[in-house]
Amino acid sequence: MTVDAATVRRIAHLARIAVDDAEVPHLQGELNAILAFVEQLQEVNVDGVEPMTSVMPMEMKKRADVVNDGGIADKIVGNAPVTDDHFFLVPKVVE
Known part of the structure; x- marks a missing residue:
């Protein structure tokens, strides 16, 4: 699985993170490296x-x-x- 630039922007939007267009390629590489590592871990027996x-x-x-x-009920109340x-008595709030 690979992440494209649109997916990076979507993830940033969902996470409410401001990402400049210059940062997208770097983040794309980072996310792809993470996903590649996870795929490698899934191959382990x-x-x-x-x-x-x-x-x-x-x-x-x-x-x-x-x-x-x-x-300690007496101390609590x-x-x-x-x-x-x-028991705590509170005012009625719902009719």
């Missing part, structure tokens, strides 16, 4: 290769998934002008 998130194998630290109310049973 990755069968049997496990996906990885880091070069060093590590496990995430996990905490127990415990449901609680936080125990303490600064609210109007509350009712730990």
Whole structure:
């Protein structure tokens, strides 16, 4: 896949980037180089290769998934002008 000058201008327009006509050939070459590299990467055989998130194998630290109310409901609604049973009360805005 190659990018022509019209496509460069269209991408710049969509990205809201001002591009002078003198910059278009340079950007066209840059985009074509990026796309060529992506095409080259797609040719690599990755069968049997496990996906990885880091070069060093590590496990995430996990905490127990415990449901609680936080125990601070009074502090949370303490600064609210109007509350009712730990709920914020707000003026009605829709009839």
